[in-house]
Amino acid sequence: MKVLALIFDGFEELEATAPFALLRRAGIDLTIASTRTDVCGSHQLHYTDITLLKQVKYQDFDALILPGGSHYLFLQKEPYIHQIISHFMNENKIVGAICAAPTILGQLGFLKNRNYTCFASMNRDFGGNFQKKYVVTDGNLITAISAAASIEFAYTLIEKIAGTDTLRKVQEQIYYEK
Numbered sequence: 001m002k003v004l005a006l007i008f009d010g011f012e013e014l015e016a017t018a019p020f021a022l023l024r025r026a027g028i029d030l031t032i033a034s035t036r037t038d039v040c041g042s043h044q045l046h047y048t049d050i051t052l053l054k055q056v057k058y059q060d061f062d063a064l065i066l067p068g069g070s071h072y073l074f075l076q077k078e079p080y081i082h083q084i085i086s087h088f089m090n091e092n093k094i095v096g097a098i099c100a101a102p103t104i105l106g107q108l109g110f111l112k113n114r115n116y117t118c119f120a121s122m123n124r125d126f127g128g129n130f131q132k133k134y135v136v137t138d139g140n141l142i143t144a145i146s147a148a149a150s151i152e153f154a155y156t157l158i159e160k161i162a163g164t165d166t167l168r169k170v171q172e173q174i175y176y177e178k
Contacts, residue, residue: 001028001062001161001162002029002031002060002061002062003029003031003062003064003157004031004033004056004061005020005030005032005033005066005067006033006034006064006065006066006081006084007033007041007047007050007067007071008034009039009040009071009074010041010069010070010071010074011039011068011071012041012042012069012098012100012147013041013042013043013045013069014147015067015069015098015099015150015153016032016047016069017045017150018150018153019098019150019154019157021154022151022154022155022158022174023158023161025173025174026161026162026166026167026169026170027162027166028158028162031061032047032050032051033050033051033052033056034047034050034051034052034053035052035053036052037049037051037052041069042070053080058084058087058088059087061088062093062161063088063093063095063096063157063160064084064088064093064096065096065097065157066085066095066097066098066101066104067098067101068097068099068101068119068146068147069099069100070100072100072103072104075101075104076103076107081104082104082108085105085108085110086108086110089105089110092139092140094140094142094160094161095140096143096144096153096156096157097141097144098143098147098149099118099144099146100119102117102143103118103122103123103126105126105143106126106127106128107126109127110141111127111128112126112127112128114128115128115131115136115137115138116128116129116130116136116141116143117131117132117133117134117136117144117145118143119145120132132145133145134148134149134152135152135153135156142157142160155170155171158170
């Protein structure tokens with residue numbers, strides 16, 4: 001499976017780094033894309049070696065990941081990002097969004113009649129069932145509440161994308177015990 005992750009200036013580093021590192025550890029084909037090849041997170045950490053979004057054929061990907069952070073303001077107003085999100089949701093592909101990012105899905109109408117979570121103070125009446133949990137899965141949709149849920153979010157993505165055996169191998173590699 002091919003996974004596309006979108007980050008822009010102001011992304012929350014923990015919500016990006018933990019899932020990205022764990023997905024790569026799982027051997028998942030991850031492309032991190034943006035409008036620039038150097039993107040600065042909300043705590044001044046820079047990601048480089050980013051694929052330019054204009055070079056990405058998003059239709060060829062099986063899953064989409066949207067970290068949170070103040071970059072959600074860009075996600076919120078950018079029609080091309082809405083087009084990408086709509087493609088993944090309408091094609092019933094896997095979509096993972098954490099913290100502020102699920103609110104974009106809600107504003108686009110994709111949380112209606114769905115179970116979800118997001119940063120609690122940002123929750124609005126999106127027409128779905130908000131759950132104050134670390135991670136909520138509803139079909140193809142995986143949402144997480146905050147940076148504190150980053151590893152559990154990553155684990156849920158790995159299991160959905162690559163299966164339980166792959167998840168267990170990754171957990172063993174990092175000495176995760178439950």
